[in-house]
Amino acid sequence: MSAGRFITLEGIEGAGKSTSLEFIQRQLRSVGIPHLVTREPGGTDLGEALREILLHRNRTGICVDSELLLMFAARAQHLDERIRPALEDGSWVVCDRFTDATYAYQGGGRGVPDERIRILENWVQGELRPDLTLLFDIPVDQGLARAGKRSAPDRFEREQQEFFERVRRHYLAAAACEPSRIRVIDGALTPDQVQDRIRVILQEFLP
Numbered sequence: 001m002s003a004g005r006f007i008t009l010e011g012i013e014g015a016g017k018s019t020s021l022e023f024i025q026r027q028l029r030s031v032g033i034p035h036l037v038t039r040e041p042g043g044t045d046l047g048e049a050l051r052e053i054l055l056h057r058n059r060t061g062i063c064v065d066s067e068l069l070l071m072f073a074a075r076a077q078h079l080d081e082r083i084r085p086a087l088e089d090g091s092w093v094v095c096d097r098f099t100d101a102t103y104a105y106q107g108g109g110r111g112v113p114d115e116r117i118r119i120l121e122n123w124v125q126g127e128l129r130p131d132l133t134l135l136f137d138i139p140v141d142q143g144l145a146r147a148g149k150r151s152a153p154d155r156f157e158r159e160q161q162e163f164f165e166r167v168r169r170h171y172l173a174a175a176a177c178e179p180s181r182i183r184v185i186d187g188a189l190t191p192d193q194v195q196d197r198i199r200v201i202l203q204e205f206l207p
Contacts, residue, residue, distance in 0.1 A: 006129075072102070109163050136185050
C-alpha cells in the first residue's frame with residue numbers, strides 16, 4: 001500500500017479556507033480517494049482542549065513562548081494520533097492549517113525568529129512536510145470584514161490589522177520561497193472561481 005498524501009490549507013481569517021475544505025473533500029470523494037479531514041490546533045482530544053486555551057477570546061496573559069509551545073504540543077499529539085497513522089494507512093490528509101501557520105502567526109505576527117520555530121518543526125515532525133499547501137490570499141481588511149460577519153472574534157481575531165498584515169506578508173514570502181509546494185489562490189475571487197483554481201491544482205496533483 002502506498003503512503004497517502006498530505007494537503008494543507010493556509011491563509012488569514014476570512015480567506016475562504018472552510019468553504020474550500022468542503023470542496024476539496026468532495027473532489028477526493030468523487031475519485032474514491034480515502035481521506036482524513038482535520039484542523040490545527042485541534043484534531044485530537046488534547047488538541048481541541050489546547051485550541052480552546054489558545055483561541056478563547058477572554059484568555060489573556062499567554063506569553064509568546066507558551067503560545068508557540070502549545071501549538072507544537074497540539075501538533076505532536078495530532079501527528080502521533082491521527083496524521084501519521086492515516087498517511088501510513090494510505091489515506092490522504094487534508095488539514096486546515098499546519099506549521100506554515102506557526103511561521104506566519106507566531107513568526108510573522110508575534111516576531112518569533114524562524115530559526116526557533118524550525119528547531120521545533122524538525123523535532124516534532126522529523127522529515128514530514130506537506131506535499132501540497134493551498135494558500136488562500138486576501139487583503140487583510142477584506143478578510144477581517146468577512147470573519148467579523150460569521151462569529152464573535154477569537155483571541156487571534158482580536159489582534160490589530162497590522163498583526164495580520166505581518167502574517168500575510170510572512171505567508172506570501174513563504175510561497176515565494178516554495179512555489180512548487182505552496183500554491184497561492186486569490187481568496188477575493190468568487191467561490192466558483194476559487195473552486196475552478198482548486199480543481200486545476202488538484203488535477204495536477206492527483207495520481
